[in-house]
Amino acid sequence: MSDSPLTHFDSAGQAHMVDVGAKAESSRLARAAGSISMQPATLALIRDGSAKKGDVLGVARIAAIQAAKRTGELIPLCHPIALTRVSVEFTIDADAPVVHCAVTAECSGRTGVEMEALTAATVGLLTIYDMCKAVDRGMRIDNVRLLEKMGGKSGHWQAP
Secondary structure, three states, X not given: OOOOOOOOEOOOOOEOOOOXXXXXXXXXXXXXXXXXXXXXXXXXXXXXXXXXXXXXXXXXXXXXXXXXXXXXXXXXXXXXXXXXXXXXXXXXXXXXXXXXXXXXXXXXXXXXXXXXXXXXXXXXXXHHHHHHOOOOOOOEEEEEEEEEEEOXXXXXXXXX
């Protein structure tokens, strides 16, 4: 391995999957979030449960959980992880009008769950877009980001 902080590259600069076999297992947690802004009428459909495709936030929650579970299949060098918990919460801000998505992912393992939390938040928001695009193609997904990670050698990190 080179001294590069980019662990997915070997000393020759080629991409590889990081060997986590020698790492100790520890409790891991990551929190991620993002938002989708839309027209007030679109938000009203979501809030009132009257969207033609059904319970938008219920379907988006299941999609987010599924996405977390499949992150290792979607991100080429990401390890498959046995998740112990994925929590997805949606908050409606009618004044903005925005739906905020917050995800917490947890496992006991040798590598973190940041990618699972970020993937879940993104797919949850994309599902809202998909279910409402017939009435509002101008929706905008913003500010998908890691909020916090705990566990492993690097310890606790929290976004400023």
